[in-house]
Amino acid sequence: MSDKATYIRRLGDNTLVLSQRLSEWCGKGPALEEDMGLTNVALDLIGQTRLWLSYAAELEGAGHTEDQLAFLRDAHQFSNLLLVEQPNGNYADTLVRQFFFDVWHYFLLTGLTQSSDARIAEIALKSIKEVTYHVRRSGDLIVRLGDGTELSHRLVQQAIDQLWMYTGEMFSSDAVDLALVQAGIAPAADTLHAQWLQHVQDILSEATLQMPAVDAWMQSGGKQGKHSEHLGYLLAEMQFLQRAYPGASW
């Protein structure tokens, strides 16, 4: 598989797995308005997944469809970040995971709109309108909860401390990343990291929250298919129908 196909598959796997996680909240949100807000984000992400995975499938040229990539691969064949497969936990956990991801996603897509690959630039341009709202929404909620009650402050800070070690993977580059940066297809990881840190720091300060150490030890492996035990359960639920009734459609 070409580096480009691998890279695009990673993008699609991120939005797919996070979308599935967010969908788990459907009907169980803390308020009706919040329930709809979060599931709307899930819907946006699934739309973006379709664009990425159908492009990845074309590039791979193995005759697969976006659906086959989504529903017929096993956990070790998924290349999403470890961050997005983390369980929903309490609402602070879900929102902090979302916030970390949204900020990265926003700057990444901004960079990808300048991609030398026209199709990638086009998908990024389409997605960034949605993601501009996502990053505003999750940042706003982090400020409200961080600078809210004693309880909400404590839960958000706990979530930040627990999820922090999954943020490093967004900015670690392997051979695939480096090749794409070299070709002008993807933005450089260190630029993204600086933008991400600045934005996250600004929001956390406003929210009276502490940002953990930038040089803390970080988890890695998701992009290469080494996942936490959580992904298998997520896929089991997401893929059940296609596994039990192959080819089922409506």
Added chain:
Amino acid sequence: MSKEWPLWEVFIRSQHGLAHKHVGSLHAPDGEMAINNARDVYTRRNEGIGIWVVRAADIVSSSPADKGALFEPANNKVYRHPTFFPMPEEVKNL
């Protein structure tokens, strides 16, 4: 302070030149979040280009019991209704 978020009434302008129209209500702790929630609940399918939110508690409403006193007199005076003027066929959009 009540634990329940206050109620907001949502008005959407569907296109330029039209007035904002009441579409429903929602709960939110303040105006900014009410706008966000309104966007998520009421404008996902291209419904609008502008949103107003107003605290439901700030709306002053007429009472249904006053219906007679407020509106009946107008109904009794048919000469107030412009229905006695024959319109020429050619005039379509009046």
